Amino acid sequence: MAAKLATERLTREVDGVRVVDSVSLSVAGGEVLGIIGPSGAGKSSFLRLLNRLDEPTDGTVSLDGTDYREIPPRELRRRVGYVPQRPALRPGTVRENVTVGPRLRGEPVDDDRVETLLARVDLAGYSDRSVGDLSGGESQRVAIARSVLNRPEVLLLDEPTSSLDAGSEARVEELLADLRAEFDLTYVLVTHDREQARRLADRVAVFEDGRVATVGPVREVLA
Numbered sequence: 660m661a662a663k664l665a666t667e668r669l670t671r672e673v674d675g676v677r678v679v680d681s682v683s684l685s686v687a688g689g690e691v692l693g694i695i696g697p698s699g700a701g702k703s704s705f706l707r708l709l710n711r712l713d714e715p716t717d718g719t720v721s722l723d724g725t726d727y728r729e730i731p732p733r734e735l736r737r738r739v740g741y742v743p744q745r746p747a748l749r750p751g752t753v754r755e756n757v758t759v760g761p762r763l764r765g766e767p768v769d770d771d772r773v774e775t776l777l778a779r780v781d782l783a784g785y786s787d788r789s790v791g792d793l794s795g796g797e798s799q800r801v802a803i804a805r806s807v808l809n810r811p812e813v814l815l816l817d818e819p820t821s822s823l824d825a826g827s828e829a830r831v832e833e834l835l836a837d838l839r840a841e842f843d844l845t846y847v848l849v850t851h852d853r854e855q856a857r858r859l860a861d862r863v864a865v866f867e868d869g870r871v872a873t874v875g876p877v878r879e880v881l882a
Contacts, residue, residue, distance in 0.1 A: 661687065661688065661723075661724075662685035662686065662687060662721070662724075663686055663687060663688040663689075663690075663722070663723060663812065663813060663845045664685070664686045664709065664720070664721070664722055664739070664813050664845065664847070665683075665684070665685040665686070665720070665721045666682055666683055666684050666685075666708075666709070666718065666719070666720050666721075667683050667718055667719045667721075668681045668682070668683055668717060668718035668719070669681070669682045669683070669705070669708055669715055669717075669718035669719070669720060670682070670715060670716050670717040670718045671704055671708055671713060671714075671715050671716050672716040677716075677869050678701050678704040678869050679701045679704050679705045679708060679715075679869050680701070680868070680869035680870045681717075681718065681870065682701075682705060682718070682869075682870065682871055683718075683871075684864055684871065684874065686813070686845055686847060687845070688812075688843070688845055689839070689843050689844070689845055690845055690846075690861050690862065691839065691845075691846040691847075691848060691859055691860045691861050691862075692846070692847050692848065692860065692861070692862050692863070692864060693848050693849075693850060693855075693856035693859065693860030693862070693863040693864070693877070694706070694847065694848065694849045694850070694863075694864050694866060695849075695850060695851070695853060695856055695863055695864075695865055695866070696865050696866035696867055696872075697867070698851075700866040700867055700868065700869065701866050701868070701869035701870075702849045702866050703744075703817050703818075703849055704869075705849075705866070706741075706815050706817050706847060706849050707741075708720065709739060709813075709815055709847060710727075710735055710736050710739035710740075710741055710815065711727065711732055711735060711736075712741065722735070722738065722739065722812075722813070723812075727739075733764065737760065737764075737809045737810070737811065738811055738812045738813065739811060739812070739813045739814075739815065740806035740807070740809055740811035740813070740814045740815065741806065741814075741815045741817070742799075742802050742803055742806055742814065742815065742816050742817065742819055743802070743817050744817045744818040744819070744821055744822070745822065746798045746799055746801065746802030747802075748790040748793075748798055748801060748802065749790070750790070750791070751789070751790065752786065752787050752788060752789060752790070753777070753782065753785045753786055753787070753788050753789075753790060753793070753801055754773060754777075754786040754787065756790055756801055756805055757773060757776070757777065757801060757804045757805045757808055758773060758805075758808065759805065760805065760808060760809045761808070761809070772808070773786070773808065774786065776804050776807060776808055777804060779804075779834075779837075779838075779841075780800040780801075780803060780804045780807075780834055781800065781830065781834070782797065782800055782801065782804070785797070785801075794827070795822055795823050795824075795827065796823050796824070796826075796827025796828075796830060796831065799819060799820070799823065799827070799831055800830075800831065800834065803819075803831070803834065803835070803838070807838060807842065810842075811844065812844070812845060813844070813845045813846070813847065814844050814845070814846050814847075815846075815847050816835070816846060816847070816848045816849065817849045818849055818850060818851060819831060819835070819848070819850075820832065820850075820852075820855065821850075821851065821852075828855075832855065832858060832859060835859065836859065846859075848860060853881055856877060856881065857877055857881055860877050861876070861877065862874065862875060862876055862877060862880075863875070863876075863877050863880045863881060865880060
């Protein structure tokens with residue numbers, strides 16, 4: 660399959676240290692690539708480079724074969740969404756948070772689609788609820804809905820369930836699997852949990868000291 664997202668010798672240096680060091684990886688359309696490794700291995704730093712939340716020191720990222728520096732940043736971040744480990748929700752309602760992307764772009768908001776999406780992430784009836792009243796799992800699902808409303812092609816997920824209890828984790832994982840099938844999403848999933856990688860990923864890349872130590876099918880890498 661053709662690569663939806665690919666990196667070539669992607670590098671980021673901070674204070675003289677290569678936190679991401681010459682990483683070349685590709686992700687096919689509709690695939691889930693898991694990124695695992697010890698703390699400080701460069702996993703989250705790599706993820707933030709993929710839609711220019713941080714800028715690489717060297718190397719390239721391409722989306723559908725196009726160097727992402729040729730894509731306007733706002734368009735790039737719509738097409739390559741990002742869900743952080745701790746959802747950075749704005750003060751206000753669930754609806755205000757979910758619709759922030761199109762509103763910032765000056766685009767009309769389809770209220771029916773918003774309500775359908777909230778129901779899809781098990782938040783039916785939450786539109787007018789303050790985000791300050793949400794649980795951790797509910798906040799994470801709002802962050803996912805916010806990204807999905809932008810109709811991304813790739814979703815970057817940074818430890819999306821690390822702060823959740825087992826029940827909320829299972830619901831978020833089920834949601835991610837369902838959304839992948841429904842919207843043909845491509846995921847890059849950073850996780851500390853090897854079992855989560857087994858459940859969700861097709862392939863896994865193991866990071867060590869900013870480099871890819873191993874990459875391959877889940878059943879081989881995590882055998």
